Amino acid sequence: MGISDVIPVPVAIDEELEKWTIFGQPVADVWFTTTEKIHQIIEMGPIKNIFNWGRKNSVYFLMQPMGCCGVEMFVFGAAPYDSDRFGCIPRNTPRQTDVMIMSGYITRKYLPVFKNLWEQMPEPKWCIAIGECAISGGPFYDSYNIIQNTADYFPIDVFIPGCPPRPEQFLEGLMQLQEKIKQRKDKRGYY
Amino acid sequence: MDGIIESITQFANQEPAIFALIIGIIGAAIIAGVVNVGAMLLIWGERKVLGDFAARFGPNRVGGRWGILQLGADAIKLFTKEDIIPAEADKGVYVWAPIVASMATMLVAAAIPFGALHINGQDYPLVVANMDISAFYVEAALSIMSIAVFMAGYSSNNKYSMLGAFRGMARMIAYEVPMGVCVISVAIMAHSLNLVEIAQNQTLWYAFAQPLGFVIFVIALITDLGRIPFDQSEGEEEIISGYNTEYSGIRWGLLYFQEYNNALLGSILLTLLFLGGWQGPIIPIPLLDIISPLIWMLMKMIIVLWFFIWVRSSLVRLRIDQVTDLGWKWMLPLSIVNLGWAVLVGSYFA
Amino acid sequence: MTTASEVLSSLQSAFPGAIKDPRVESDARLWATVDPKRIYDVCKYLTDKLNFDHYSGSAGVDWIANNEMEVVEIMASHGAHPVVAMLKVRTPRDNPSIKSLTGLYWNADWYEREIWEMFGINFENHSGLYPLLLSDELMGVWPWRKDFKGYPDLTTGQRAVALPTANGYTEFRIPPTPAEIEAGTVPKERPKYPSFREREEAEIKSDSEMIMHLGPQHAMVPGPFLLDILVEGERVRKGFLDVGYIHKGIEKIMENRTWLQGITYTDRMCYVASLSNNECYCGAVEKILGLEVPERAQYIRVIVEELSRIQSHLIGTGEFLTLIAGVGYAPWQYMIIDREHVISLIESVTGARLTHSFVRFGGVRNDLPDDFAEKCKITLPYIKSRINEFIELFAQDPIYDLRMKDVGVLPAETAKEVGIAGPALRASGVSYDMRVEDPILVYPDLDFKVITGTKGDCADRIDVRLREILESIYIIEQCLDRIPSGPIKPEAKVPKKVPAGEAYYRVEDPRGEMGMYVISDGGDKPYRVKVRGPFYATLQTLPPLLEGVYVADVVAIAGSMDGCPSEADR
Secondary structure (H helix, E strand, O other): OOHHHOOOOOHHHHHHHHHOEEOOEEHHHHHHHHHHHHHHHHHHOOHHHHHHHHHHOOOOEEOOOOOHHHHHHHHHHOOOOOHHHHOOOEEOOHHHOOEEEEOOOOEOOOHHHHHHHHHHOOOOOEEEEEHHHHHHOHHHOOOOOEOOOHHHOOOEEEEEOOOOOOHHHHHHHHHHHHHHHHOOOOOOOOO | OHHHHHHHHHHHHHOHHHHHHHHHHHHHHHHHHHHHHHHHHHHHHHHHHHHHHOOOOOOOOOOOOOOOOHHHHHHHHHHOOOOOOOOOOOHHHHHHHHHHHHHHHHHHHHHOOOOEEEEOOEEEEOOOOOOOOHHHHHHHHHOHHHHHHHHHHHHOOOHHHHHHHHHHHHHHHHHHHHHHHHHHHHHHHHOOOOHHHHHHHOOOOHHHHOHHHHHHHHHHHHHHHOOOOOOOOOOOOOOOOHHHOOOOHHHHHHHHHHHHHHHHHHHHHHHHHHOOOOOOOOOOOOOHHHHHHHHHHHHHHHHHHHHHHHHHHHOOOOOHHHHHHHHHHHHHHHHHHHHHHHHHHHHHHO | OOOHHHHHHHHHHHOOOOEEEEEEEEOOEEEEEEOHHHHHHHHHHHHHHHOOOEEEEEEEEEEOOOOEEEEEEEEEOOOOOOOEEEEEEEEEOOOOEEEOOOOOOOOHHHHHHHHHHHHOOEEEOOOOOOOOOOOHHHOOOOOOOOOOOOOOOOOOOOOOEEEEOOOOOEEEEOOOOHHHHHHOOOOOOOOOOOOHHHHHHOOOOOOOEEEEEEOOOOOOOOOOOEEEEEEEOOEEEEEEEEOOOOOOOHHHHHHOOOOOOHHHHHHOOOOOOHHHHHHHHHHHHHHHHOOOOOHHHHHHHHHHHHHHHHHHHHHHHHHHHHHHHOOOOHHHHHHHHHHHHHHHHHHHHHOOOOOOOOEEOOEEOOOOOOOHHHHHHHHHHHHHHHHHHHHHHHHHOHHHHHHHOOOOOOOHHHHHHHOOOOHHHHHOOOOOOHHHHOOOOOHHHOOOOOOOOOOOOHHHHHHHHHHHHHHHHHHHHHHHHHOOOOOOOOOOOOOOOOOOEEEEEEEEEOOEEEEEEEEEOOOOOEEEEEEEOHHHHHHHOHHHHOOOOEHHHHHHHHHHOOOOHHHHHO
8 A cells, every 4th residue: 555545646655655764663664653643643532422423313324225124224214214313314325325235135146246345335324234134044044045144244233033023123233333432332434 | 894895805805816716715605505404394294294295203302393303314324334335346436436426516506596685675696706697607507416316326236226227317318408408498588598597587486487498497397306106216125225226324214315305496596597596575574574585485385395205205116128118208289389489489579 | 617527537548557546526627647658648638539628737745754756747638628637647766757748738848847957857758858946056966856865065265266278268156065975965976967058059050140148137137037049130039038037946945844833935936926926826725724814814815816916017117118228227116106005005014124924824914004095095096097097198109109010029829828917917918817817706796808929929918918007906905995894714623633635725826826836744744735827937038038139129028928936935
């Protein structure tokens, strides 16, 4: 990783900068240490509370129905349960989402796709596993095509049991996630 | 007080160039603030009104029961998001697209009158740069957004974005012409290309004087703003999110925000050109009479914006070929018919 | 009216010696084993001479005790007569191979590919035997064979390995674990075939064309499936489908569950139509058991299934509207609100919103609540008025008209040929409804119309669906008037073990003809359950419909089919 990844400078200058030193250390190292330090300060200080307030009140979810829970997710976003009240709206592209709702069975064929989608989401991001299938494989636990241990692949913050859970439980899960973000106990909030 | 004004006048006389610069900077700061706050309120308002149309509440958890701080939360989140630039994107263009979009709206905001103050029986328009040809200038600057859309779509190296960019360009070309012709029609009737004069000269609203032109202008404006039923460049369900598919975090926030900025400015333009601008009866209450033109302006704008949202919640999206068909085969000839009408009527009244 | 015995005698006279062990179960069911060499000719004869123009699917069965494989071809007719012919073809297990029917029936393609990847039965003269539901890693395992060695080890974490590709992207793959290789579930020899990506890229003819992926995650898909379109600008030249992203292997799992446990799996096959899936499975098992369903239970089943049809059509249409108008469009939200009323009615009976497991062998789980009729009297007229409003709205909306009229037109003849099912078929003007063709429960006593469209375009498909809701309301009102009191379960206890036998049972799912072929070997578990899903049939017809349309029409056409990929993948 060079400085050109962080600030837009031509690659030639980047290579030149790699040779520079400051306090006997490469410039790049000092640069990154400082940003890390800034992150640490933010992590410790009260400004993180403001960040977290913003983050917890604006979790956009990826519209990605997978199984029975996908239907309930659809209803959860629509008028009867209205997730928009909590500032939680569906987006179609992973680039603009904050939370991935794992709404069903993950198969061998879908896991690579799913992992790709997860990687495309910008940090900080969270994952909610909804339904038995997403948590442990559910009724399909002994299928040849179902992944059982989704928590090994994704840092899941909230598990919502049910087959499928009611939309009210979706809201409950969302509020749990918001509480976790607020208390800094979420798995991916360090960014 | 008098002393301060006197010294300012003195300074203005001594250093006219520097004075103009300072006034420009202050004005720019004010309009940037006004427009951006207005756009934030518009996004919030759209979410609430859309919710109302769909028999739900919209945001109501952040900042009291009206959810007024929802946009603040969204902004904080977007600002602190990871900044992703796709590996194969055209980095320079990708980074500049949201900035160009912001610049476009600021260029419009510089020349558009936001209203007027009514002091001692006279209207003083609130405008930073009072140009002779501001109607044309604003209409042209509004379409710079299309270039930003094209930049964003082209640079993302994404098939959906690419398609969205092409659609946006095709749509812009098809509708910019009838829109321009409508502006000319209005200018002919008003005998001026200055938005301030156009607004002040409207004894009869041009929406009534040239109803055909009004309808065409509204349709062309909705198209220019990229709102349903003409949001093919975003086309959420077909091409994911259109030109901004690859944008995330604050860059996407900027692009998204500029759409609403544009909608706000578009509503102002529509009000000025066709709905009599800030004209309306003066409220005979001290202090309120000063800002009563502003109140009228705001009310008309809100009605226009509410109309946009109403359209969004009740119409189906058109296909891109139908949009361009409509533009070239109907809007353009009809706008020319309207131009003829404006020439006839305008010369008769003159 | 052609009956099964007439069909049999006609076949026997035309193909002497080729038809073995014929069994005429009723006027509408014919079972026979056909000589493998003659199956193509027999099917051709059935289609040309006896009006069997509906190839309804095929099922593979592994008779490991006899060292044989069996393919059952399910032949029916689009309304000419009610006979369903179940033609079995047997082939040795060592090198299973039978003649392909793709030359006769366009829609045989997917059914045969599925049997090939699951059982390893080769189909001669099939032009493209590529995997359909399984991922490449599982090819060659033949998971539905009876000697499939357990289930691969999926419990070790960190299985998805990031592999950088040549052009700088990162792909995730799941290579087999050592445990799996040792257990023998990873085949040493895999069949050779070009991958999906290679097949579709071979179609690109010029620089101006590109392939756009709509899926597996896309706003258009109601569940993960991959629809790739080859576009030239805004025009679609060709469509490619890849399904199986949520293939759960329900048919295999059901072989390892008791008869009763199987009901819960039918729920999760198509979660918005779970009551008709329950009905289909239970009906098939009842047929083997020879159980008679008490009349009250029959009425209750009809009521909840029709309610389920209403809610399914409502959410299907609602999803479709978001596709053509965006999420800001208000009417789709109204549909979801109305659906909640219906859901709460169903919930008051079954206790669940989506997965009911309500229908039982020979009856239903519980009786209707006391105030059910009163609740219906409030809700149903309300839904009716709302649906009339929607129909009026879409009839008046000029932009809707522009978008939907003459888009994705499917003429009646083509619709029959490609084997599309349900409202999509009826929208083309083909009056084909299982409730009339293969009547079950109390449907013969009830008065209702089969709703048909005229042109078969997107507008028709939505219109048919909405008017079917009105028809369903009418059916429920009749049922509520006529429902007798009495038991809701059979008096004798339903045995745990089902006697050996087989049955094919069809119901009208909200998405069309749903059939289940259940085989029992006398044990406490099914020997084989084959699901002939309606959306499986409908999904297959999507690519040819997309040729030459605009990109925006793709979502309109796919949305108007009211998808449920979970049922297609099973």
